[in-house]
Amino acid sequence: MTADPSRPSANPHVESPDTDFAPVEELDEATAREQADQLREAIRYHDYRYYVEADPVIGDRAYDALFSRLQELEDEFDLDTEGSPTQRVGGEPLDELEDVEHVAPMGSIDQSGEVEDVREFDERVRRGLRETDYDGAVQYFCEPKFDGLSVEVVYEDGEFVRAATRGDGEVGEDVTENVRTISSVPQRLRGEYPDFLAVRGEVYMPREAFTAYNRERVESGEDPFANPRNAAAGTLRQLDPTITAERPLAVFFFGVLDASVDFGSHAGIHERLPEWGLRVCDRTRVVDDIEAAIDYRNEQLDARDALGYEIDGVVLKVDDGDACDRLGATSRAPRWAFAYKFPARKEETTVRDIVVQVGRTGRLTPVALMDPVEVGGVTVTRASLHNPSLIEELGVGIGDRVRIKRAGDVIPDVVEVVEGNGDGHFEFPDDCPACGSQVERDGPMAFCTGGLSCPAQRERSVEHYASRAGLDIEGLGEKAVEQLLDADLVENAADLYELSVDDLAELEGWGETSARNLVDELDAAREPELDEFLTALGIPQVGGVTARNLAHEFGTFEAIREAAEGDDEPSDGQVTLGEAVGDDEAAFEVFEAVPDVGPVVARSIVDFFRDGGNRAVLSRLLDHVDPQAADQSTGDALAGLTFVFTGSLDEYTRGDAQELVERAGGSATSSVSGNTDYLVVGENAGQRKREDADENDVEELSESEFEALLAERGAL
Known part of the structure; x- marks a missing residue:
């Protein structure tokens, strides 16, 4: 073996290691700790030789034996694993991926x-x-x-x-x-x-x-x-x-x-x-x-x-x-x-069928099923047509000879019709193939309006309802929702509230304690804040900020629903927030008057509440849930002050902190300027905003100082 100056000296687990280890119960703690340190050092060296040098000095089986032994020692003797290679097996599940500012911009290139x-x-x-x-x-x-x-x-x-x-x-x-x-x-x-x-x-x-x-x-x-x-x-x-x-x-x-x-x-x-x-x-x-x-x-x-x-x-x-x-x-x-x-790879083939897939967000995507064709060493049998507008633009239909490419070098796309079959292009359906609900066009794209009632969207809608972005129901992650759907215990969010401890305890991997915990979590989610409930419903285009604005402007869920569903005989013919209206245009105007709501979002809200399937699910859901009326008052404790937040806070999400500022009459912006009054600095704060604050003489506040300022001004 060639001399390697980076090779750990006097480590028995580096070259031709003996993997016939003595049973761990025969070791005392000092010996176990010494062996674990040697194994960590050796495994790091083998990782370097394998991944960086591409010149491993031991085989996979020997490496696996060393790794398993290290895990065994750490578990048996409760050794500190910080920085250990065994951390690669994964830690505890996260609630969400937090935002973090880069130490320097990660720009794109021309x-x-x-x-x-x-x-x-x-x-x-x-x-x-x-x-x-x-x-x-x-x-x-x-x-x-x-x-x-x-x-x-x-x-x-x-x-x-x-x-x-x-x-x-x-x-x-x-x-x-x-x-x-x-x-x-x-x-x-x-x-x-x-x-x-x-x-x-x-x-x-x-x-x-x-x-x-x-x-x-x-x-x-x-x-x-x-x-x-x-x-x-x-x-x-x-x-x-x-x-x-x-x-x-x-x-x-x-x-x-x-x-x-x-x-x-x-x-x-x-x-x-x-x-x-x-x-x-x-x-x-x-x-x-x-x-x-x-x-x-x-x-x-x-x-x-x-x-x-x-x-x-x-x-x-x-x-x-x-x-x-x-x-x-x-x-x-x-x-x-x-x-x-590089140029994208292109080939020709024949379209045998076109199917429309319904995504979890309700977006309808047409897919061409084709005769197999090899593109860059990969056999392709299907390609995306993306949206109905592209079908019309290409004029593509079943039986056409088409040219495909791997867009972005890998995803197959149909790019042109080489020879048509004479029957015209594929007619995009007016109704969702999964639930029969009306298909709405949003620019070039198409969406199913079935929402809560569409089987193709139900898993996503239940996951979203229970997620941290929704009602934050602990214990209802992706795997749990999938189990409930597979067991036919849940079809939509309303079914969650009818689950019993006995139903859940019978599922694989569940026990009475975990079942009881989930039922208790669901009970605690029966009186949600209005904006959280609106966000949880997964109304297309309505995120947390829009939901907060809707809640503040309308006050109650019933007011929002009545405004969207309309009434053939409005009380006085005037369009006012929270009042039922008779025609589509009037309903759109009601919602477009809400901050952060434009024509597309307004139409999305109205369509959601007027869909028959959604109305049925909402009716059942409201038998179990009582969304709380929102506080429509706006204070002036922070009037005239502008805040910017950087890093993560312990007591608030960034959205919650911004909402608190805005509700007290202040402004929360995303970048520091000469108009900024305070930069609130949390954990893992970005250096760039702090430098901008220094250049503009903007005062920095820690989270505790921010809370003290709020308390001093009566904003808490």
């Missing part, structure tokens, strides 16, 4: 599939550098453009502390516990690492693992994922980290968002990250001019089908860090980077 645009990018770079008197050579660092999910991963003093999705570039979703389960993400950095390091990586599902995972889903009766990117994104956003741990995710690191060291160049970043145990792609290259960068892209295009992961182009970056600083960025993208995209 992109094109046209070679002329790439050469124009090079001309802009050179012109921009000349204007700054830069006299160095322009080289490009070239790397594949991975088709996965971008994440920020933060290390402090070498320890993994946080991970977040890209989100809008400024704020993402906190996926720390899920990313912790990914084996190629080290829990602790190696070597001489910086005190602080925030890196950008791409989480993906390897092709081979994706194929095997989809096969398992199909065999178990579940729908397969459309492509590896969707599989990775859905897995990373799971609320239960143990589910993420069971799915085969990997990561490539490719950038630094912030660090307490200077790398000098993108090539320097690529060289240093593996020294700290962070996995990078081995298909990168530094080239001397844009023509060599174009050649690099063409080589990757030829090679992509043989890779173990999906790529949809390459990224070209000016390599020198000083040059990048001089070029800077626009409001949306750096001037020193460009994505040269």
Whole structure:
């Protein structure tokens, strides 16, 4: 074996480890603790050799034996597992994914599939550098453009502390516990690492693992994922980290968002990250001019089908860090980077049928079932037609010869009709194929108006009703709802309140205690706040803010329902909030008068309440639930004051804090400016807002100081 300076010395579990361990009951605590420390050190080394060096020194069976032994020791002797590799098996389920601000913006980059645009990018770079008197050579660092999910991963003093999705570039979703389960993400950095390091990586599902995972889903009766990117994104956003741990995710690191060291160049970043145990792609290259960068892209295009992961182009970056600083960025993208995209794969086949699928949100999506055709090594038998407007635009019908492509490089789309059958395009149904309710068009898209009564939407509607965004009924997560539906105990939200302890206790995995707890939770949800009840109903387009505005303007649920359902003989012919009205236009005007409600939202509310199926479910639901009248008064304790919130608060969600401010006559905005009076700073606060506050002389308040201010002004 070649000498390896990073190899732990005197560790018996590194090279040719003996996995015939003595029974744990024969060990004392000191011996167990020493062995556990050695196992952790060895497993971290084997992870590095496998994921970073791609040169493992032991086989999978030996690795699994070491890992299992470590778990056994930690469990038997109740050893501290913080930072241990065993944390990858997943932690406790989360209620929701919290928002978290990035330490630095995670911007997008300009992109094109046209070679002329790439050469124009090079001309802009050179012109921009000349204007700054830069006299160095322009080289490009070239790397594949991975088709996965971008994440920020933060290390402090070498320890993994946080991970977040890209989100809008400024704020993402906190996926720390899920990313912790990914084996190629080290829990602790190696070597001489910086005190602080925030890196950008791409989480993906390897092709081979994706194929095997989809096969398992199909065999178990579940729908397969459309492509590896969707599989990775859905897995990373799971609320239960143990589910993420069971799915085969990997990561490539490719950038630094912030660090307490200077790398000098993108090539320097690529060289240093593996020294700290962070996995990078081995298909990168530094080239001397844009023509060599174009050649690099063409080589990757030829090679992509043989890779173990999906790529949809390459990224070209000016390599020198000083040059990048001089070029800077626009409001949306750096001037020193460009994505040269691959062309989407296209093929021809015949449409044999078109079916309309109903999604959990009620959106209707037409799908073309086709003769099998191979596209980029993948056999495709169905493709999305997206919406009725696209069908009309393409003129596609059953029997047509069509051209398809893998949009975004992987999702099959029908892009044109090559040869029609003469019978015209497919006629989109007027009624939902799942429940028969009327289909409403919203721009190019179509939605079932069945809502609570539509079987295709029922699982989603019950989950949403019980979720934290709804009535926050503990014990009614996705798995529990699925069990209740499969057992025919629940068809809609109204059935929840008719569940008994005996019904629930008979379900697999339930006992009398858990059954009693859920029944008690449901009983406690019989008198919800009006805005929470409106949000829980899952009315299309109505989220928490709109629900609060509706509650404040109308006061009672009955007033909202009467305004939406209408009355052939309105009392005085005047359109006023909370009063029943006779025709559609008048009803729309009532709701459009509510802040944050426009024509589309108004129509959605009216359609929801006028649907016969929804009315039937609501009638039953109101036999069990009494939504509380809302306080329609507005105070002035915070009048004239503007607040901005950053980070997470202990006692409030950000929405609750903003509502509290607004109800007291203040304003809550999303960004700091010269008009801001206070920046309220919680845990994991974003640095950018704090810097903006400093520049604008905005006073910072901790959560306790915020509460003290509210109390002082009589807003609590």
